[in-house]
Amino acid sequence: MTATQASKRFLVLNGPNLGHIGTRQPEIYGTATMEDLPGLLRTLMGETASHISLTFFQANGEGALIDRLEKARKEGIDGIIFNAGAYTHTSLALADCLAWIKIPCVEVHISNIWARTDEPLRQRSFIGKNCLGVIAGFGVTSYALAAVALWQHLTDTADSN
Secondary structure, eight states: OOTTTSOEEEEEEEOTTGGGBTTBOHHHHOSOOTTTHHHHHHHHHGGGGGGEEEEEEEOSSHHHHHHHHHHHHHHTOOEEEEEOGGGGGTOHHHHHHHHHHOOOEEEEESSOGGGOTTOGGGGOOSSGGGSSEEEESSTTHHHHHHHHHHHHHHHHHHHHO
């Protein structure tokens, strides 16, 4: 198996209130639930899905999210897909954790945070500077797009080394 074909382990990490996606404000976040997410990701990722092992974790507390990020480092997780929810816009602690664990991370948002002009605070991200990129506004498809982008980044990085 070449570096581009090697399997990778990704952590899909979700912050506060995301356990209720599908029922919480469907006009903003859609009707797909977090329980639907693993199957949707596998379908949307296509062939890439066969190379990725996904672990899912959701917590409402900032400390639990930090603990899970630190555990991911110890586990040797290859990449993180992170929807920090409202902590995106407020948490220096999560930003600091991402900075030191140095696991490639893609920030994800179900809604387009920059289009939410009625809530300017939601247009700012503390964690983004410690992420490879941001995918926002495509509903739960954002997670699949993030997984494919993360896979491609890791493949390209492995091939260039």
